[in-house]
Amino acid sequence: MTLKMDAGQLQAFLASDFGQVADDFVVERADLDGVRVRLRVAERHLRPGGTVSGPSMFALADVGLYLAILSRIGPVALAVTTNCAIDFMRKPEAGRDLVGEARLLKLGKRLAVGDVVLFSEGVAEPVARAGLTYAIPPGRG
Amino acid sequence: MTLKMDAGQLQAFLASDFGQVADDFVVERADLDGVRVRLRVAERHLRPGGTVSGPSMFALADVGLYLAILSRIGPVALAVTTNCAIDFMRKPEAGRDLVGEARLLKLGKRLAVGDVVLFSEGVAEPVARAGLTYAIPPGRG
């Protein structure tokens, strides 16, 4: 099992293929344990009260595991999210970026499954946890 | 069982308390069967290829059921999403708004549970389905 894309290549892929949101996300690490992505929290990610919104947390989880899949199969594939179950556990801290630790638990021919734990940067207790499934298109690679 | 807020009151609540996103959502119906909310799809909701993004679908589901709860308990409460399980089933059609049909299945003292089915406007087959749980703060009402 090897890595087909490292953190720099994943970041470049975001810029070229997801230009609209690429500035929101920083790929901090990509290795065989998974991928760590940071959401640069800006005004548009916030809810009243200054905490990160649910959709922004969902977006971080989705991007995190998507990149974890690409790190293994390369940029050719177009995986599609089919399912996400997310538990919101604590309010994210105002004024801090959000970090997602994504790990791939299964990379099959047709389905990939993994989970992501989300943290306010520098805080030990997680704010959310998500399990996600992706359909892998036939004939990849 | 009665309704404490109708569609107009829910729309006004969005404008006053969620000004940042209120323009995105139109409350089309609120009755004892649930709430119907439309996402006015704009450039910022799209992914490459022109379909509505996952986070935007999540946001519609979340707003839909949140408003279904408020329609029953009134604007005093501050319900918090604790869980969402969403199945993405079909690509939304480009150039169409997205509509969410939210129904409340349980309104307890501490937890509210319901589900939302999402459609591209005017298309019969659903694009997504979500089940959501909210924690109701103590001492409401």
Added chain:
Amino acid sequence: MTLKMDAGQLQAFLASDFGQVADDFVVERADLDGVRVRLRVAERHLRPGGTVSGPSMFALADVGLYLAILSRIGPVALAVTTNCAIDFMRKPEAGRDLVGEARLLKLGKRLAVGDVVLFSEGVAEPVARAGLTYAIPPGRG
């Protein structure tokens, strides 16, 4: 869109292919809206206190949607559950059977998705709700 198996055929399929649990379930209805299955509640399905256990509710949801898929594609296929998100909302009533109303929301070539609402027989308010996904093996039909 037509039905390939009716209630009687689904019941016979359970008996021949899932003999171990076939006596637990009664297929009460199968039509284009979905499938209704009853769990004949017996001692082995109960938790202390006399209510139906979580695993038994899960089993009813899983069987219900599985049969809803078979009613459309016939007994040749071997669909596999890949995901289930279940909300437990109320305690089932002691001394009553449990009924599941399953509806198929998507029947694709590779994935089928639907949901099931569970009731204590004769009680209006649901005890649980589940969304499930199944992988359809290639080359069915």
Added chain:
Amino acid sequence: MTLKMDAGQLQAFLASDFGQVADDFVVERADLDGVRVRLRVAERHLRPGGTVSGPSMFALADVGLYLAILSRIGPVALAVTTNCAIDFMRKPEAGRDLVGEARLLKLGKRLAVGDVVLFSEGVAEPVARAGLTYAIPPGRG
């Protein structure tokens, strides 16, 4: 943060309060990282083909996190499962017990959240992964 019940106490609690299923489960470890529980796979847990059934996997996940909560708050509480999202990733191996590694991610006053990864004993790749939420009754402790 300390442990209120160790593995032996959890096992004894199962025997006294869940006699019907206590023989199915062996509490192998309980510490601050979580709880490890083994399902002694028997004929009644199997599906045709000899693999462990979905409801049995659900039961192991549910028992695992339930015990992880009790290990922290003691046997007085009566936590109730409100939600479970489970991904079935691989077929369990025939002839092997199933092991669940449960970790508690949040222990709040009203809700507890965690996840469980399930393995066929001695096999590295997980067969399933579940996220679960429990409602904690008021006035515990």
